[in-house]
Amino acid sequence: MKKTPTVGEILQAKGVSRRGFLKYCATTASILALPPSMIPRIAEAIENARRPSVIWLSFQECTGCTESLTRSASPTVEGLIFDAISLDYHHTLQAAAGDQAEAARHAAMEENDGSYLVLVDGSIPLANPGYSTIAGISNVDMLKETVAGAAAVVSIGSCAAFGGIPGADPNPTGAVSVMDIVTDKPVVNVPGCPPIPMVMTAVLTQFLTFGTLPDLDKHGRPMAFYGKTIHDRCYRRPFYEQGRFAETFDDEGAKAGWCLYKLGCKGPITYNACATTKWNSGTSFPIESGHPCLGCSEPNFWDKGGFYEPLSTGKFDSGERLAGAAAAGVALGVAAAAAGRRKQSKFAKEG
């Protein structure tokens, strides 16, 4: 493998002061959802980290996930993408096209065999692989070929993680998720429609900083961000406890900011970090804007009844609750992801 500079060397070459570096580490701790007491360890790890090669594959998707990531307010994201990781292949962002682009993908795979990360957004059509091709190569073939030498795969967004909109009933393209195809590599799912940019950044940052993958829940999602429900951290929770609910979008309860449960809020069974990380540089999140949570980070959320039907109608909850399946450590996390994967395939068949 060619010798790449450490992140410390890159920052030094850019004239970033130690104070700037401390700031970078503080925000990295925040991104990784680690306590501030970890900052010295993060600083040491980042200084010595070498930038990993990243290959990003886009299949049946709307580019919303890339949009989300490139609008990440992380101080490091522009640095993370262009300095701290080596983004060797990305249809939308790369300058190269055609044969040149494919050559770049192959070169990155050869040079970094066994150590590169593959990021995928979009689902993979199996009904007819010709529904989605890149350079004449079907999505499924490109995925299989590219992950062969990868260290791990990160599914960005609900389409790559669970099939998403393309996989919604009646699933005309036979869309499946990455974990339906990749069964012999660690797969980290970062679902959401789109996923929160900071979560995508966090997975990359952890890999860059510590060379590890995050602990995962049974759906293969990083516990640090998907370990609690929206409801657990919702600022409207006191109203829920008091039984104060908005009944319509324009009644007095809605104006007073009461709980949106009766308007269909899926927050109680949706594992995601919106309530604290928020969106648009921490400005707000859907519930804060008066709209119930749609449950976009849960498998098959499109096919689980109306967005505005309360959970108590029983359509959304498929019994797929996390049920304390906290995964500890990467190995266990991967096993849990595999278990989730089996369940997911079963669910897909049933659904």
Place this chain on the structure above:
Amino acid sequence: MTTLEGIQGAAFPFHGNVRPILNEVIHAIDKLLDTGEATTIDLASLPFGPGELEHLEATLGTGELSAKLDALGTSRIRETAYPGVWWLEHRNAHDEVVGRYLEITRTPEILKSQDADIAAGRARLDDQSE
């Protein structure tokens, strides 16, 4: 002067997310005075309803010392009206807030001149005097 205990008793018109943080600040002040140990509270990890963060900032007020740091975007480091309780806000190169912290400490680490910067500065000075 208003005391934190006094503020605690005040009415909080929002969703109740400010009071627990003030309690945590009081405990952190006690720890600082008793053991010298500093505490950092990452405000990004806590739920806030509309206006609550601003309410927390206004409640803690402004103290005697504030500083601006220019490194990877600007940062504001300000002692609140409660000595030892610092409000830190980091922004990126696009002036977007990327981190907000309360540090309960005598001096936030980021205010201190760092050895690596001191050594690099000394080398620059050496070059200049040649």
